Amino acid sequence: MADLLTFENLGNLLMLCFLQAVLGFDNLLYISIESQRAPVAHQRAVRFWGIIIAVALRVVLLFAMVHLIGALSEPFYTFDMPGIIEGGVNFATVVFVFGGIFIIYTAVKEISHMLSLDHLGTDVSHKSGKSAFQVVLLIVFMNLIFSFDSVLSAIAITDxxxxxxxxxxxxxxxxxxxxxxVTRFLEKNRMYEVLGLFILLIVGVVLLGEAGPAAAHAMHDDSLQIKIMGYDLIPMSKTTFYFSVIVLFVVEAIQSGYSRKLAAERHAEQNRSHG
Structure with missing residues (x-):
């Protein structure tokens, strides 16, 4: 026990907490949006149990990664079609590709639902197409997908x-x-839910990019870098991702302010014409 209480471990813990906070933003956003698909009476319980189960499974995933990092890093397939697709595929590659596609599909589906005519006449707070159990399973599953990147990054800091x-x-x-x-904020500001879905769309693209160098980084072999049509599949940097998020929020804030100002001017003009 005394071996754990060192300045090095304390510094690593603080760094890891910061890392988890930065990488956990998109996860928290997904939980807040997805929990609203459950029946209203169960939404808070869905968030609670979804997070509790997901965190427990994340610890299990961490334990497995610490002990199996070598086996999971080893490429199990290598593409060798020059000019079309090249590079190695390991466990991390599969997780990032599957997770990225699933998140993109989820975001596009929800955005399409919001744009449909059926949605316009529906109060989403009283109707949901998913049971509480289904939403908990989705939250747990996606939490594990989101956590894979953070777990790999954490292991690089300390073992x-x-x-x-x-x-x-x-x-x-x-x-x-x-x-x-976060959920209450989204419920009161529905326009930011759409913004959140577009952020999730970007997250899906980020995860697909992470698949490119997954095997190459794990084995320290650049020849395993995935190339499509001769171009490296490279991940979006975290700086670029958060800059994109900030730009989206700024654009939304400016557009909302302009819409309110325009509505106020129209209302004042109508009052003058009736007066």
């Missing part, structure tokens, strides 16, 4: 399992504390 587990538990506690507030 001390108690420190890694503590960071995951603290990040889970933070999500529990913030999930209800």
């Amino acid at each position: 001390v399992f108690p420190v890694l587990a503590a960071a995951i538990l603290l990040s889970g506690l933070a999500m529990l504390l913030l999930a209800d507030g």
Whole structure:
């Protein structure tokens, strides 16, 4: 126990908590949006149990990764079609591709639903096409997809399992504390739910990009970098991702302010014409 209470482990814990907070933003956003698909009476319980189960499974995933990192990093297939597709595929590659496609599909489906005529006449707070159990399963599943990148990054910082587990538990506690507030904000500001779905769309693209160098980074072999049509499939940097998110929020804020100002001017003009 005394071996764990060192300045190095404390510094690593603080760094890991910061890392989990930065990488957990998109996860929290997904939880807040997806939980609204459950029946209203169960939405809070869905968020609570979804996060609790997901955090527990994330610790299990971490334990497995620490002990099986070599086996999971080893490429099990290599594409060798020059000019079409090249590079190695390992477990991380499959997770990133599957997760990215699933998130993109989810975001596009929900955006299409919001644009449909049926949605315009429906109060989404009283109707849902998913049961509470289905939503919990989706939250747990997607939490594991989101956590894979953060777990790999965490292992690169330290291999001390108690420190890694503590960071995951603290990040889970933070999500529990913030999930209800984020959900209430989205319910009161429906336009930001659409914005959140577009952010999830970007997250899906980011995950697909992460698949490109997954095997190459794990084996320190650049020849395993996935290339499509001769071009490297490279991930979007976190700086670019958060810059894109900030730009989307700024554009939404400016558009909302302009819409309110335009509505106020029209209302004032109507009052003058009636007066």
